[in-house]
Amino acid sequence: MEVxxxxxxxxxxxxxxxxxxxxxxxLSPPKEVIxxxxxxxxxxxxxxxxxxxxxxxxxxxxxxEELFSAPVHASVSGTVKEVGKRTVPTxxxxxxxxxxADDGPQEFEMKQIRDPENVDLEEYRKCVREGGLxxxxxxxxxxxxxxxxxxxxxxxxxxxxxxxxxLTCDHRIMVEKxxxxxxxxxxxxxxIGAKRTLFGIEVNKPxxxxxxxxxIKDRDDMEVVxxxxxxxxxxxxxxxxxxxxxxxxxxxxxxxxxxxxxxxxTTVASYEACIYGKPLIERVIxxxxxxxxxxxNYMVKIGTPVGHILNxxxxxxxxxxxxxxxxxxxxxxxxxLDVPVVxxxxxxxxxxxxxxxxxxxxxxxxxxxKCVEHCPMMLYPNQISIYAEAxxxxxxxxxDLMDCIECxxxxxxxxxxxxxxxxxxxxxPEIQKRQRSRK
Amino acid sequence: MxxxxxxxxxxxxxxxxxxxxxxxxxxxxxxALIPVAAVAVYFYHAYAIFLIGVCLVTAVLxxxxxxxxxxxxxxxxxxxxxxxxxxxxxxxxxxxxxxxxAIATFIAVxxxxxxxxxxxxxxxxxxxxxxxxxxxxxxxxxxxDEWFAPLAVRLGAVDVVTQATPLAMLNAGMEMPxxxxxxxxxxGGALSEVSPLALLxxxxxxxxxxxxxxxxxxxxxxxxxxxxxxxxxxxxxxxFTGGIMIGAFFMATDWVTSPFTDRGKLLFGACIGILVVIxxxxxxxxxxxxxxxxxMNAFVPYIDKVMRRPSFSEPKKQAQAS
Numbered sequence: 001m002e003v004x005x006x007x008x009x010x011x012x013x014x015x016x017x018x019x020x021x022x023x024x025x026x027l028s029p030p031k032e033v034i035x036x037x038x039x040x041x042x043x044x045x046x047x048x049x050x051x052x053x054x055x056x057x058x059x060x061x062x063x064x065e066e067l068f069s070a071p072v073h074a075s076v077s078g079t080v081k082e083v084g085k086r087t088v089p090t091x092x093x094x095x096x097x098x099x100x101a102d103d104g105p106q107e108f109e110m111k112q113i114r115d116p117e118n119v120d121l122e123e124y125r126k127c128v129r130e131g132g133l134x135x136x137x138x139x140x141x142x143x144x145x146x147x148x149x150x151x152x153x154x155x156x157x158x159x160x161x162x163x164x165x166x167l168t169c170d171h172r173i174m175v176e177k178x179x180x181x182x183x184x185x186x187x188x189x190x191x192i193g194a195k196r197t198l199f200g201i202e203v204n205k206p207x208x209x210x211x212x213x214x215x216i217k218d219r220d221d222m223e224v225v226x227x228x229x230x231x232x233x234x235x236x237x238x239x240x241x242x243x244x245x246x247x248x249x250x251x252x253x254x255x256x257x258x259x260x261x262x263x264x265x266t267t268v269a270s271y272e273a274c275i276y277g278k279p280l281i282e283r284v285i286x287x288x289x290x291x292x293x294x295x296x297n298y299m300v301k302i303g304t305p306v307g308h309i310l311n312x313x314x315x316x317x318x319x320x321x322x323x324x325x326x327x328x329x330x331x332x333x334x335x336x337l338d339v340p341v342v343x344x345x346x347x348x349x350x351x352x353x354x355x356x357x358x359x360x361x362x363x364x365x366x367x368x369x370k371c372v373e374h375c376p377m378m379l380y381p382n383q384i385s386i387y388a389e390a391x392x393x394x395x396x397x398x399x400d401l402m403d404c405i406e407c408x409x410x411x412x413x414x415x416x417x418x419x420x421x422x423x424x425x426x427x428x429p430e431i432q433k434r435q436r437s438r439k
Numbered sequence: 440m441x442x443x444x445x446x447x448x449x450x451x452x453x454x455x456x457x458x459x460x461x462x463x464x465x466x467x468x469x470x471a472l473i474p475v476a477a478v479a480v481y482f483y484h485a486y487a488i489f490l491i492g493v494c495l496v497t498a499v500l501x502x503x504x505x506x507x508x509x510x511x512x513x514x515x516x517x518x519x520x521x522x523x524x525x526x527x528x529x530x531x532x533x534x535x536x537x538x539x540x541a542i543a544t545f546i547a548v549x550x551x552x553x554x555x556x557x558x559x560x561x562x563x564x565x566x567x568x569x570x571x572x573x574x575x576x577x578x579x580x581x582x583x584d585e586w587f588a589p590l591a592v593r594l595g596a597v598d599v600v601t602q603a604t605p606l607a608m609l610n611a612g613m614e615m616p617x618x619x620x621x622x623x624x625x626x627g628g629a630l631s632e633v634s635p636l637a638l639l640x641x642x643x644x645x646x647x648x649x650x651x652x653x654x655x656x657x658x659x660x661x662x663x664x665x666x667x668x669x670x671x672x673x674x675x676x677x678x679f680t681g682g683i684m685i686g687a688f689f690m691a692t693d694w695v696t697s698p699f700t701d702r703g704k705l706l707f708g709a710c711i712g713i714l715v716v717i718x719x720x721x722x723x724x725x726x727x728x729x730x731x732x733x734x735m736n737a738f739v740p741y742i743d744k745v746m747r748r749p750s751f752s753e754p755k756k757q758a759q760a761s
Contacts, residue, residue, distance in 0.1 A: 408453030
């Protein structure tokens with residue numbers, strides 16, 4: 001079997017054995033959901049409900065007139081308790097709609113409203129927008145913007161790499177919802193006008209590769225691309241490079257690359273939005289960590305507070321732990337347990353101190369070059385970190401700091417425990433400011 | 440039940456961290472020097488132990504002093520000072536007067552490292568800098584030796600210390616000992632020169648622990664071998680004598696003072712090899728390796744600049760044109 005990959009990168013312990021064999025199960029609904037009005041990259045929604053309003057599960061409760069936006073929906077039936085600021089998983093506070101759930105059943109009724117064999121593509125695109133679909137793999141772009149017809153795009157690349165440690169939600173979706181995934185891919189491919197669909201999957205998921213191959217065996221427009229198990233294989237630019245061999249220069253648009261990358265979870269959710277009219281009100285989330293008693297892949301309602309998830313999964317002691325929403329390499333550590341999971345939350349990972357090694361104090365760079373060896377962007381994180389630490393932004397820019405994808409490998413391998421990604425994140429807005437003033 | 444009374448840690452991603460630390464790496468290099476140090480002790484007995492002891496103690500005291508002067512926290516536990524001390528000891532012959540070794544260690548740790556800003560900021564390999572400083576300052580030692588002479592420590596007779604070093608024999612065109620013997624263990628020269636085999640065992644450990652890569656040693660040794668072969672000499676005698684082995688595997692591969700990339704490392708190693716041969720065949724017969732590595736240390740920022748690889752995002756012009 002041919003296995004494709006890219007230059008650089010690192011083998012990071014993947015800790016997937018906690019959950020990779022755990023079938024998707026439904027998590028009990030929380031008493032209260034917190035639904036942020038901005039869960040995507042783009043313009044926030046305006047609330048369509050007010051305090052005291054009754055809402056039904058799946059009802060649209062926020063929308064925007066802006067193109068770059070996606071509506072939000074009630075993930076439970078109940079009463080709007082508050083429209084106001086709450087802590088969101090991307091950091092800081094933002095406008096949210098808090099809904100108190102009714103005691104009744106809280107499941108969306110899956111009633112087929114369209115024939116999957118005969119879908120009007122214009123309707124499909126409308127469903128994707130109305131369903132509030134956004135990227136579910138991390139970069140939460142509104143999906144409807146990306147399923148428009150584009151004659152220059154010949155390839156739809158479905159991202160099933162799932163290179164982040166611990167995460168197995170996409171893995172389980174590929175194994176358990178293979179038929180819906182392939183159907184969804186077909187719809188998406190036709191909507192974009194692409195000629196072929198590639199499924200990029202790391203070879204540590206042989207059951208997913210086999211399942212998809214079985215469903216697409218009679219099709220000549222779909223193909224599974226086996227990818228080496230290496231972080232960050234699932235980052236868009238590296239996935240494109242590995243699967244299609246195409247270079248991804250900075251700032252290149254999908255049309256120039258001839259390729260659009262979509263997450264497998266998004267693809268299934270778009271299919272369900274179109275065929276069943278089901279908006280994006282729940283998603284599969286991997287709950288994992290060495291001290292999680294019931295780790296697994298759970299179908300969780302958007303807006304469920306992290307505390308509810310941890311309690312349901314038998315987490316007892318989190319003193320001095322990190323609770324991360326997303327993967328452990330790029331996710332965000334949460335300050336408290338009332339933070340909700342959103343459309344782009346792939347996991348809730350509980351990391352003990354012996355994994356985060358927060359006790360390590362950082363020191364000066366010793367030029368060991370391990371970051372240079374592993375950097376998937378072919379950058380010099382050592383130089384960049386020295387300049388960014390000292391606020392020498394012109395020099396940092398000269399060493400291509402702006403190309404950094406913040407995958408976190410450099411900080412992971414650094415023997416001096418330098419918080420390189422943190423400095424990069426701090427420097428980027430400063431450099432952007434300078435770039436704008438130069439124009 | 441989890442509750443909000445439990446303290447959560449918040450810090451930037453990534454949230455996983457590899458086990459490796461600078462101190463564990465330094466400690467590994469220290470461990471890698473133990474085989475050759477053991478062979479040195481076998482030949483020179485108390486002389487070797489005393490010399491190593493003097494350098495280790497001086498290194499620690501120097502670091503404490505300079506950290507105090509610069510108002511920084513001492514970091515003896517990071518093994519860096521101890522390692523530099525051991526390196527300096529390994530670069531001297533066993534019967535070196537202790538004050539010379541102590542001064543070299545002081546210069547290595549205090550001036551070449553701490554005054555440069557501490558570990559990571561030094562441009563030159565500290566141990567080699569200390570060793571070479573003593574050679575350059577030799578005239579000064581005419582006086583120093585006189586003052587310290589009454590303090591000389593005598594540790595009994597060791598017959599092997601007085602004989603000519605293999606490198607001197609090679610340069611004088613004397614009949615050489617068997618290659619096999621030179622490779623396994625043969626007394627003469629600095630402590631580190633007694634056994635290429637022991638150095639290779641240490642280097643294998645460093646390689647296995649991923650602290651060094653093959654690029655610098657291979658390109659350096661290959662350059663020496665090829666050039667001496669062209670000069671009509673037996674390359675193996677050159678490789679197994681003097682400081683080439685410790686230079687190639689332990690000194691030129693120093694993290695702080697070697698280039699970033701594999702290509703840069705290959706160039707760096709090859710240039711050192713060329714310089715070593717020039718020193719050996721044309722200039723001073725001894726300490727050519729130390730001078731060669733220090734000279735190339737100075738070129739590292741330049742090598743890093745010219746050998747810089749393009750970013751993954753850099754548009755490839757040729758590919759678009761074709």
